[in-house]
Each structure stands twice: as structure tokens, then as C-alpha cells.
Amino acid sequence: MIPNILTMLGLCAGLTGMRFALDGRFGAAAVAIVVAGCIDGLDGRLARLLKATSRFGAEFDSLADFCCFGVAPAFILYLWSLQTAGAFGFTPCLMFAVCMALRLARFNATLDTPPPIAHAYAYNFFTGVPAPAGAGLALFPLFLGLEARELGLPWLEQLAHHPLFCAFVLAGTALLLVSTLPIWSFKNFKVPRDLVLPLLLGVGAFTAVLVADPWAALAGAGLIYLAMLPFSRRSFHRLRMEAGRQVEPE
Numbered sequence: 001m002i003p004n005i006l007t008m009l010g011l012c013a014g015l016t017g018m019r020f021a022l023d024g025r026f027g028a029a030a031v032a033i034v035v036a037g038c039i040d041g042l043d044g045r046l047a048r049l050l051k052a053t054s055r056f057g058a059e060f061d062s063l064a065d066f067c068c069f070g071v072a073p074a075f076i077l078y079l080w081s082l083q084t085a086g087a088f089g090f091t092p093c094l095m096f097a098v099c100m101a102l103r104l105a106r107f108n109a110t111l112d113t114p115p116p117i118a119h120a121y122a123y124n125f126f127t128g129v130p131a132p133a134g135a136g137l138a139l140f141p142l143f144l145g146l147e148a149r150e151l152g153l154p155w156l157e158q159l160a161h162h163p164l165f166c167a168f169v170l171a172g173t174a175l176l177l178v179s180t181l182p183i184w185s186f187k188n189f190k191v192p193r194d195l196v197l198p199l200l201l202g203v204g205a206f207t208a209v210l211v212a213d214p215w216a217a218l219a220g221a222g223l224i225y226l227a228m229l230p231f232s233r234r235s236f237h238r239l240r241m242e243a244g245r246q247v248e249p250e
Contacts, residue, residue, distance in 0.1 A: 003047035004057055007064050010039035014068025021076040027215075029076050030142055034218065036068040037132040058111060062104045069135035070100030077166050080142055085163035092170040096138060099174035103128055106178075125182040125236050129173070133225060137173045140222045141166045147215035181229060182236035 017032030043061060047053045074093035082089030106127065129137065145160035159165055210217040 001052070002050065003043045003052055004060060006039055006043035006046060007057070007061050010036045010043065011064040011067055013039065014064070014072045017068075017072050018075050021079045024079075026076065026080050026142060027146055029072075030139055030146070030218075031214075033068065033072055033076070033135055033139060036072075037135065040065060040068070040132050055111075058108065062108055065131040066097075066101055066104055069131040070097045070104070073135045073138040074170065077138065077142065077170060080145075081161050081166045082163050082170075085167070089163050089167065092167040092174070096170045096174040096177075099177045100131060100134060103134070103177040104131060124185055124239075125232070126185045127183075128179045128181060129176040129183060130185070131177075134173055134177045136218065137176070137222050137225065138170050140219060141169050143215045143219040143222070147213070147219055150213075150215065182233055183229060184232045184235070 013032045013036040017029040017036070020026070020029035020032060040061070043057075047057055074096045078089060078093045082093060110127075141160045145157050148154075148156035148160055206217060206221070209220075
């Protein structure tokens with residue numbers, strides 16, 4: 001019950017973000033989507049902790065994810081910039097929402113077909129960019145534009161607000177959603193003991209920047225996430241090769 005209530009709160013946050021966008025309060029809209037992402041990271045973990053996982057919860061979570069991370073970001077970007085480009089601006093919004101639906105449907109289809117024991121390492125990877133991260137990447141132009149406005153950089157704000165730039169980011173993120181790129185999943189991530197302190201320092205530093213300058217922190221997080229993708233792919237192929245050697249007959 002409690003995990004489903006959290007999912008419902010996340011859905012309400014996503015819908016509220018769309019309302020903020022309609023009112024022209026794009027900073028508040030971005031915050032609402034970030035809040036929805038934080039809640040999405042908690043409800044599944046809480047369900048596993050309480051041993052309250054269910055098929056209903058999984059389906060409800062996916063529907064909420066589609067609204068919060070598929071429809072809402074495209075809607076916000078359309079109102080913020082892309083509506084000035086007419087049909088050209090609406091096309092990447094459709095593309096993003098459809099690709100998000102496909103990505104979530106693919107994820108749900110794998111719930112009943114987990115990877116075999118020999119390939120258990122696959123549990124540590126997503127196939128394609130996950131929904132909350134996809135929403136964050138899609139909103140990168142908005143984060144960049146809000147930060148440029150605070151810094152008094154009109155040229156950067158104009159670039160971030162340009163429909164062509166927003167369309168490129170939205171379409172590129174849509175392709176990452178439905179791609180087969182293996183991307184680290186931190187659900188079962190175990191931090192090596194010698195990396196605990198550096199990780200805590202990094203999280204603390206990011207939190208401090210997030211509080212002091214949220215738009216810069218969110219835009220920077222998107223760039224860091226993109227830079228991480230090649231390393232994630234390399235790690236996946238290394239683990240697959242190691243698993244293949246372990247099952248080879250002697």
C-alpha cells in the first residue's frame with residue numbers, strides 16, 4: 001500500500017509540473033519532474049524492503065513513469081520552446097513520448113523473463129536509458145536556459161531556448177530510450193570499501209552544488225550521465241566475456 005501511495009504522489013508531481021508549465025512557471029515545472037524522479041527511486045526500493053512487490057504495483061509504476069517522464073517533459077519543452085516551430089516542434093515531442101512508452105513496455109515484458117543464471121550480471125544493467133534519466137536528459141535545454149538566465153548570458157539562453165536545439169536533444173534522448181545500450185543500474189550496486197569515502201564526498205559535493213545552484217547541478221548531472229554511457233557499455237562487455245569464459249567446457 002505504502003509504495004503505491006508513493007507512486008501516486010510521484011504521478012501527482014508530474015501532473016503538477018505540467019500545470020506549472022501551462023502557467024509559464026518553467027522552473028517550478030522542472031522541480032516537479034525532479035521530485036517525481038526522486039519518488040520513483042524510492043517506491044520500488046521501499047516495496048522490495050517491505051516485501052510488498054506486486055504486478056499491480058509494477059504496472060502502476062510504469063503508467064506513472066510514462067506520464068511523469070514521457071508526456072510531461074515533452075509537454076514542458078513544447079510550451080517552453082518547441083511550439084514556436086509548429087509541426088516541426090511537435091514531431092520530436094511525439095517521438096519522445098512514443099519511445100518512452102516503448103521503453104517501458106520493453107521493461108515490463110522482461111519482468112516475467114529474467115536473464116538466466118549464467119548471465120546474472122545483466123541484473124546490474126538497464127537496456128537503454130531508464131525513464132527518469134531520460135526525462136532529465138530531455139529537460140537539459142530547460143536546465144541550461146534557466147542557468148544562463150541567472151548568470152546573465154543571453155546568448156546561451158537563446159541557444160538553449162532555440163527550437164532546433166530542443167528538438168535535437170529530445171529526439172536524441174528518445175533514441176537512447178529505445179536503444180540496446182547496456183547502462184548501469186544502481187539498484188544492486190555494491191560500492192567497494194575503498195570507494196565509499198570518495199563516493200560520499202562526491203555525493204556531498206553534488207548536494208551542496210544542487211542546493212546552491214540547482215540548474216547548474218542538474219545540467220552538469222546530465223552531461224556526466226552521457227559521459228558515463230561508454231564506460232557502462234565497456235563494463236557490460238567485459239562482464240559478458242568473463243561470464244562466457246566461466247561457462248566454457250574444460
